[in-house]
Amino acid sequence: MRRLPVYLLLDTSGSMTGEPIEAVKNGVQIMISTLRQNPQAIETAFISVITFDSSANQIIPLTDLASFQMVDIKATGVTALGDGLSLLANRIDSEVAKTTTEQKGDWKPLVFIMTDGIPTDNWQNGLIEFKKRKTAFTVACAAGPGADTNILKQITENVVSLDTADSTTIGKFFQWVTASIGVSSTRVEDSGKEVQGLNELPPPPSELNIVI
Amino acid sequence: MQHNSKYIKNLFNNKGVEISSKRVDLFERFVSDNSTIGIIEKIRSLQTNIMENWQHKNRVQDIIEKQIIIPNATVNKEYKAFLDFEKLGLNDISYSAIEGLEELGLVYDNEKEIVVGVPKVSGDFKVNFKFRIKDDLDDSLLHEKKITLVINADPKSLWKNIQSDFEKTEDWKIENYWKKDDEISFEKLGEKNIVISSKRGRSHANVGSFRDDDFAYKFFDHTGWSVVCVADGAGSAKLARKGSTIACNAIIEFFTLNFTKEALEVFDNVIKEHQTNKTAETSKQISHFVYDNLSKAALFAHKKIEEFATQINVSIKDLHTTLIFTLIKKYDFGYAILSFGVGDCPIGVINKDFTEIKLMNWLDVGEFGGGTRFITMPEIFNSEKFPTRFGISLYDDFSYLVLMTDGIYDPKFIVEANLEKIECWKDFFEDLQGKNNENVNVNFEKRNIEVAENLSKWMDFWSPGNHDDRTLAIIY
Numbered sequence: 001m002r003r004l005p006v007y008l009l010l011d012t013s014g015s016m017t018g019e020p021i022e023a024v025k026n027g028v029q030i031m032i033s034t035l036r037q038n039p040q041a042i043e044t045a046f047i048s049v050i051t052f053d054s055s056a057n058q059i060i061p062l063t064d065l066a067s068f069q070m071v072d073i074k075a076t077g078v079t080a081l082g083d084g085l086s087l088l089a090n091r092i093d094s095e096v097a098k099t100t101t102e103q104k105g106d107w108k109p110l111v112f113i114m115t116d117g118i119p120t121d122n123w124q125n126g127l128i129e130f131k132k133r134k135t136a137f138t139v140a141c142a143a144g145p146g147a148d149t150n151i152l153k154q155i156t157e158n159v160v161s162l163d164t165a166d167s168t169t170i171g172k173f174f175q176w177v178t179a180s181i182g183v184s185s186t187r188v189e190d191s192g193k194e195v196q197g198l199n200e201l202p203p204p205p206s207e208l209n210i211v212i
Numbered sequence: 213m214q215h216n217s218k219y220i221k222n223l224f225n226n227k228g229v230e231i232s233s234k235r236v237d238l239f240e241r242f243v244s245d246n247s248t249i250g251i252i253e254k255i256r257s258l259q260t261n262i263m264e265n266w267q268h269k270n271r272v273q274d275i276i277e278k279q280i281i282i283p284n285a286t287v288n289k290e291y292k293a294f295l296d297f298e299k300l301g302l303n304d305i306s307y308s309a310i311e312g313l314e315e316l317g318l319v320y321d322n323e324k325e326i327v328v329g330v331p332k333v334s335g336d337f338k339v340n341f342k343f344r345i346k347d348d349l350d351d352s353l354l355h356e357k358k359i360t361l362v363i364n365a366d367p368k369s370l371w372k373n374i375q376s377d378f379e380k381t382e383d384w385k386i387e388n389y390w391k392k393d394d395e396i397s398f399e400k401l402g403e404k405n406i407v408i409s410s411k412r413g414r415s416h417a418n419v420g421s422f423r424d425d426d427f428a429y430k431f432f433d434h435t436g437w438s439v440v441c442v443a444d445g446a447g448s449a450k451l452a453r454k455g456s457t458i459a460c461n462a463i464i465e466f467f468t469l470n471f472t473k474e475a476l477e478v479f480d481n482v483i484k485e486h487q488t489n490k491t492a493e494t495s496k497q498i499s500h501f502v503y504d505n506l507s508k509a510a511l512f513a514h515k516k517i518e519e520f521a522t523q524i525n526v527s528i529k530d531l532h533t534t535l536i537f538t539l540i541k542k543y544d545f546g547y548a549i550l551s552f553g554v555g556d557c558p559i560g561v562i563n564k565d566f567t568e569i570k571l572m573n574w575l576d577v578g579e580f581g582g583g584t585r586f587i588t589m590p591e592i593f594n595s596e597k598f599p600t601r602f603g604i605s606l607y608d609d610f611s612y613l614v615l616m617t618d619g620i621y622d623p624k625f626i627v628e629a630n631l632e633k634i635e636c637w638k639d640f641f642e643d644l645q646g647k648n649n650e651n652v653n654v655n656f657e658k659r660n661i662e663v664a665e666n667l668s669k670w671m672d673f674w675s676p677g678n679h680d681d682r683t684l685a686i687i688y
Contacts (some may be wrong), residue, residue: 001675001676001677001678002677003557011484033336035371036364036365038370039370039371039414039418040415040418040679042364042365042367042370043367043676043677044677065364066284066286066364067283068284069281069284069362071279072279101627101628101629102627102629103626103627104627138684146529186415187358189415189677189679189680193447193448
């Protein structure tokens with residue numbers, strides 16, 4: 001079966017402490033429960049969570065929705081986004097199956113990145129690695145005024161921003177991520193086609209500003 | 213003794229009591245007094261008790277706060293989870309029980325420390341884990357903590373089956389190019405039989421949308437030829453269901469009009485000659501006949517769809533459909549099988565002994581999903597690959613001639629390469645004839661008149677991630 005891999009690359013630096021990190025945890029939890037009710041998503045979508053603070057860490061390897069269990073995350077340290085992107089590239093290489101004449105590979109992965117700050121490491125190196133991998137689409141979310149959308153624009157053309165990083169806005173972001181995964185899994189199952197960009201995803205709620 | 217003296221001194225010190233130099237002797241006697249020693253021992257033992265109580269409470273709290281993760285369960289799927297206390301660092305748990313499992317269909321065996329059963333309800337549940345640790349008294353109250361248990365719904369139960377014509381009028385059906393969600397057919401096709409089932413996929417059933425696949429066939433009594441077509445309307449094209457219908461009907465119409473006795477006379481002679489005395493000339497004439505007639509038929513189907521698109525003022529892309537068809541006739545020497553295909557649906561012929569499979573057409577599959585071609589694309593007719601879309605095979609006899617859409621081939625053959633492997637076709641026919649989880653048997657004996665119903669039932673097979681429309685035609 002062709003899996004639809006979904007990678008969440010989440011900022012867990014110290015500035016996320018308190019409401020934002022709780023909102024992220026909650027957002028992932030609700031996302032999983034919701035997707036479990038979607039017959040196409042529960043069969044195709046596989047989710048991985050990679051966090052980055054002073055370094056990056058894949059806290060959940062690519063896991064099917066039915067067996068997914070969220071682990072606790074804590075906000076601490078600085079913002080090693082580059083390290084996160086490198087690890088993401090590395091994980092895509094080892095977890096996403098390629099198509100050969102003998103086997104049907106996985107669908108191209110969906111990537112959602114969320115950060116509330118400016119990278120503190122040499123992020124361009126990570127970006128170079130990440131850019132070599134094929135994704136169906138990558139969405140980057142600048143959560144609150146501390147994030148730099150210009151940097152995110154270099155990672156992907158699909159950038160959204162939240163005016164503030166609080167439980168409402170982060171919750172809305174994850175709701176939209178949930179709907180986007182739902183649409184993508186229906187699409188691959190129905191028509192054998194991948195969603196290519198932001199315009200094919202459900203319209204984002206008003207809390208999400210599309211950065212042009 | 214020294215110890216006791218220090219203890220009392222500390223106590224006095226804490227209370228601001230000083231021992232003057234005149235009273236040192238008295239203090240020494242006081243400390244050595246048996247009653248003082250007894251009291252100190254009592255205090256020490258009480259302090260030890262307090263310390264132990266605290267450590268115990270602390271430990272219990274540690275356990276309560278520790279995240280105990282047990283694997284997620286699924287409704288109707290046997291569940292067994294071992295609570296590995298050793299691995300969790302909970303060796304000191306001396307007794308455990310879990311409350312709230314029974315109503316979920318599970319039980320906890322506290323001897324083996326496992327949760328077992330077949331879950332009945334889905335959801336995110338908190339169950340009560342009750343325990344004693346080894347320092348607890350045997351009759352003490354149990355400690356309690358919540359454990360999260362996720363029970364996934366049975367994936368099959370999440371799919372809805374909404375009839376595409378649910379609460380719709382006859383007029384609505386006509387206006388919306390409605391077709392039946394499921395269609396079956398069984399008939400004699402000359403000396404062979406044909407059985408076909410075409411089923412709307414679960415992804416369409418889930419939202420009440422239409423079946424995009426279609427098929428048609430016809431036996432021409434006066435010439436002995438039969439034609440069978442299968443078409444798979446593109447999921448992304450909004451009127452694909454109509455495109456596939458028009459394509460199939462057009463092919464039948466074309467051969468009804470053009471495969472007249474007179475028109476076929478030359479071919480019949482050539483093919484007989486070819487069989488007894490094969491020459492480059494006979495081969496050429498056959499190829500020419502196949503190309504000439506089948507390409508005209510394909511173009512006819514394209515034109516019919518184009519006309520329809522113009523007539524209702526939509527883009528032909530809205531009617532995108534793949535198309536495969538095969539023509540078959542029994543001669544004295546055996547069978548001639550002709551074919552044409554555009555798109556990703558295979559036509560396979562299995563020889564009499566089931567030792568060889570011939571794939572009559574190559575499949576249009578892109579590097580990534582969605583790279584298929586459609587009969588509705590004008591460019592396919594001008595492509596240099598166009599002449600390779602035709603096939604001809606001569607057999608003294610064959611066991612099965614099979615046409616299918618990707619709704620069947622994706623789950624059953626997985627990759628294109630497997631369509632050319634006889635082992636995979638053997639597995640496929642074993643599966644059809646009962647080797648499946650659902651225990652459905654499609655009996656291909658000629659006297660079985662329920663073969664279409666059998667096939668229809670078989671087509672409900674469960675395959676995660678494969679919920680496309682399914683069409684399978686077997687000539688046998």
